[in-house]
Amino acid sequence: MTEPEKLPISVDALKRGDRTEFARLVDEYSLHIYRLALRMLGNPQDAEDVLQDTFLNALRALPKFEGRSSLSTWLYRIAVNEALIVIRKRKPQVSLTAENEDGDEGENGDEMQIVDWGHLPESDLLSNEAKQHVNQAIQQLPETLRVVFLLRDVEGLSIEETATTLNISQAAVKTRLLRARLRLREDLSNYYHERIQAK
Amino acid sequence: MTIKSDPHKCSQLISTISEYVEGTLSPQLCADLEKHLCDCENCTIVVDTLRKTIDLVQTCTEDDCLPNDVRKRLYQRLNLDDYIFNP
Numbered sequence: 001m002t003e004p005e006k007l008p009i010s011v012d013a014l015k016r017g018d019r020t021e022f023a024r025l026v027d028e029y030s031l032h033i034y035r036l037a038l039r040m041l042g043n044p045q046d047a048e049d050v051l052q053d054t055f056l057n058a059l060r061a062l063p064k065f066e067g068r069s070s071l072s073t074w075l076y077r078i079a080v081n082e083a084l085i086v087i088r089k090r091k092p093q094v095s096l097t098a099e100n101e102d103g104d105e106g107e108n109g110d111e112m113q114i115v116d117w118g119h120l121p122e123s124d125l126l127s128n129e130a131k132q133h134v135n136q137a138i139q140q141l142p143e144t145l146r147v148v149f150l151l152r153d154v155e156g157l158s159i160e161e162t163a164t165t166l167n168i169s170q171a172a173v174k175t176r177l178l179r180a181r182l183r184l185r186e187d188l189s190n191y192y193h194e195r196i197q198a199k
Numbered sequence: 200m201t202i203k204s205d206p207h208k209c210s211q212l213i214s215t216i217s218e219y220v221e222g223t224l225s226p227q228l229c230a231d232l233e234k235h236l237c238d239c240e241n242c243t244i245v246v247d248t249l250r251k252t253i254d255l256v257q258t259c260t261e262d263d264c265l266p267n268d269v270r271k272r273l274y275q276r277l278n279l280d281d282y283i284f285n286p
Contacts, residue, residue, distance in 0.1 A: 023274075023282035030273060031265045039260070048269050052276045059277065112213075114241045118251040125255060134259045153253055154260050178217040185245070185252040 040083040054079040117192035137187040149180035
């Protein structure tokens with residue numbers, strides 16, 4: 001049996017202070033915001049704080065919401081900003097417009113790990129230890145790359161939506177996404193190479 | 200093993216690999232790269248394992264859920280207690 005299609009969330013109702021509509025917004029996006037925050041911060045308590053602060057800020061800012069971006073993009077932007085506040089408290093030098101992540105240097109393929117690990121059985125690729133390693137690999141990405149990767153490849157935002165959410169150019173999104181994906185591939189190649197050699 | 204064969208072509212592939220796996224690369228560049236992939240085993244492995252990397256991350260994150268206690272505290276903080284189980 002297919003589930004009945006959900007009605008789109010009404011911005012007008014939200015702006016009127018309709019609690020039922022706000023509850024629908026929370027229900028629809030809370031998992032996405034929590035997952036993004038958890039993967040950005042790697043700490044469940046920090047992720048929960050970001051989740052709560054995102055919706056509290058959204059509630060306060062709703063009267064000023066002009067609808068120039070979608071509700072989801074707007075919420076993701078609030079969540080990313082909240083998560084960055086946490087990250088900056090840990091490491092004050094972090095900036096989302098870090099120039100060194102958008103230049104032409106790097107990833108030229110000279111020293112890439114070439115291991116054909118894609119043929120490994122699912123039991124190896126998706127063992128609990130492997131899943132833990134995947135999570136650690138995401139955590140080890142620089143924040144500027146990690147947030148782009150999470151929005152695009154985990155949350156499924158388009159390149160344009162990711163750029164709007166982060167207030168950066170689409171070219172910068174593409175560059176950072178390429179670097180994030182290649183770094184993760186390299187990390188996982190090293191990891192699975194060790195597993196293959198151990199057999 | 201490292202990429203050493205025809206480094207110019209290999210580097211060109213690396214710079215467009217993201218768009219290639221997304222299917223958004225222009226038809227001409229796509230055809231060029233697929234021709235190169237026929238001759239370069241290393242780049243074929245890079246493309247395959249990049250795709251697999253993205254798949255793995257998506258598989259590892261699709262089971263994520265919002266813990267019940269986190270959800271309950273969120274609704275309480277937002278004064279939406281009466282919507283916790285039936286939004």
